[in-house]
Amino acid sequence: VPIYTLRRDLRTVSAIWQEYDEGLDGHPSVRSLESRYGxxxxxxxxxxVFFGRRNVFYEAV
Structure with a gap:
């Protein structure tokens, strides 16, 4: 199971969504991590805790 730390420096909706949907800087997407590893x-x-806060955003989009 990979260990991934969500980026805290992302300030735009598009950057946060890109991390979730596509991944950033060669890392897997948050969506794929959730799907594969829960x-x-x-x-x-x-x-x-941070994921829980971001997940509110992911679900809203």
Whole structure:
């Protein structure tokens, strides 16, 4: 299971969506990580909390 840290420096809707849908800088997309590994790629508590906040955005789009 890969470990991926969501980018905290993204400030635009398009950049956040690109990270979710396509991946950034050669990393897999958040969508693919969720589909393949579920919550297992989010091992650290701070990553789970941040993902929960971002997930509100993903679901709204």
């Amino acid at each position: 919550a297992r790629w989010r091992r650290m508590v701070k990553e789970r």
